Amino acid sequence: MISFTITKRSKKSRARLGILKTPHGTVQTPAFVPVATQAAVKALTSEQVMRTKTQILISNTFHLHIRPGEKVVKAGGGIQKFMNLQKPFMTDSGGFQVFSLGFGKDFGMGKILSQKQKQNTSIQVGQQPKLLKITEDGVLFRAYTDGREMFLGPKESIAIQQALGADIILAFDECTSPIADHEYTQRSLEKTHRWAKVCLKAKTSDQALYGIVQGGKFKDLRIESAQFIGGLPFDGFAIGGEFGDNKAIMSKMLRWTIPELPDEKPRHLLGIGYLEDMPKIIAEGVDTFDCIVPTHYARRGVAFTSRGELELSKQKFLNDRAPIDRNCGCEVCQGGYTRSYLTHLLRAKEIAPLTLITIHNLFFFNTYVERLRAAIAQGKL
């Protein structure tokens, strides 16, 4: 089981410092949670992950159920032992895949609508995604590996997550689309709420279980969901779902949601943050948050620096002998790797730069949050 202790509360915002203790280690919060979807931080070995200031990771129920199957992970001693990575772990429930492989894929959009994507269509009650079927009891998926059908509902997800053995597991939910209308979002919410209760009942392990707040961009639904989920005996709370067509709504949404959640329990914001998001969400009282961006962008050749993003595959970096970021303490920046060399490797389609940039990005993100923790300690945030 986990324990969560708040060590300092900001006077300027809802930000707080905390210590999250898990069977596999302690997490200083607020903390960034790198994503290890299929039991790997893509491009990194577990030893490399250990050197990125990573405190806790999140893996995925859906992906590990498809491949290799939770039995293999369990037989391997659980997610940490299987990965040879002794760190606190969370597992996502598969609820995000209800969206990302469903309406998200159908409409070619993420959970935050970009400015260019017009909302001339909406998702309404009764509508189903092309590749999966959402029922009252769960979701019928088709495995992207071999096309076989697989059913994932709250009971199934919890059973899988118990087999995977993470320290913190998540309730099975439906992440709704930014183009879902109010009625669809409401019905979905009610279903997610029913599933939350099923998850609580289904859990027999001593893993921590977080409930997930939904409600999309709708104030009434966010409040309703936060009150409902916040009223259930979860060990912590995650905030999920879509954030409308404007990032400004994200802070508002957190302001609607977080005050309704039990103050003493940890709060996780699912699937956010760019660097610029971090101070905002932390100021609203988020304790942990995961995001694919540092790892995902690294494999596209994008490195994050104190002076912005670098697209390292660009020709202009070929003769730039500076490190990615002079002010970064990571082993890549301190170890003599130049932009020039990384650019060459990227253009030559070598795989080493993907590893090197991933290490840098994770270290950079984790350091960034470390500074935000320091800012809270100093009363600046």
Place this chain on the structure above:
RNA sequence: GGGCGCUUCGCAUAGCGGCAAUUGCAUCUGGCUGUAGACCAGACGUCUUUAUGACUACGGGGGUUCGAGUCCCUCAGCGCCCA
């Protein structure tokens, strides 16, 4: 000296009478927030009122044809073979 072949948008290619013309690489632009995706999309002759638009273009020149990157002649450069 003789014979054969090649020359297309940065590089490499396709093209065998209807073509502003294929594909790959490169380049540029955009996208990516609980990861299906070491990925996806777009541009890549010039101009413009961005259009079933105009102009200029497949080594140079000339010809055949309603129409030529494509056929013919010729010149140039490159390559191979024979003396």
